Amino acid sequence: MITPRTAPSVHLRQKGLYPPPCRIRQLTSTCHKINYQTGYRVLPVANHQDETRTAYDGVVELYASLFANRLETQPFSRAMIGTFAELVRATGKLRTADVGCGPGHLTAMLHELGLDAFGLDLAPGMVDHARQAHPALRFQEARMESLPIEDAALGGVLAHYSMIHTPPGELPELLAEQVRVLARDGLILVSFFGTDGQEPVRFDHKVAPAYSWPVDRLAELLGDAGLDPFARLLHDPASDRGFLDAHLLARRS
16 A cells, blocks of 8 residues: 555656556545455545655655746747736735745745745745745745635735646536635636637546546636636647647636
């Protein structure tokens, strides 16, 4: 059985990054159980948040080295984040959360764009790295579905490829939590892997299992959560991944 402490070795087994066996994805018990035939205590298998946290903690330095350039080679993503920051500034509510901030590179970018930005991440290793790399900024360990932020407190939420590991059935609850912390007319930018299909597609992301989304479907979920999607950007990154890079910009109604 794979436990959270042994999962990183599985992810790093081949070329450093591979998804775990199906067993860790299928069992989500949070209680210790006893095998009454052997008398041994059976450790609980991690749910997807625990799995994702453990996986990212195992690749902190590698991940940070890959994204240290703050999107210098990704003009489309950079343009959408710049537009997001400009619109948040226009609301006068500068406090902005970078949810799933990873090593903090985009939190720093938002700060440079004039926002009162802070970062939240599930993985404590990422939070520690972000604090060391950007000591003037604030970073905290937190889950996206339970944010340590008061109601209607933010002018903006950036979710840059940080919702991709959430199973489709749990995404509405996660989006509702982002809406809770946004002030009226606050903005959210969601970036994700897009697909031309009709349904979300589960795939083996190099760090942890993830999902690509039809853009219209995700826009509908944003609308159902109380957001008004008003801009989108899709582009083919000219790679062999088979995905579109997708960005949805929405405002709390």
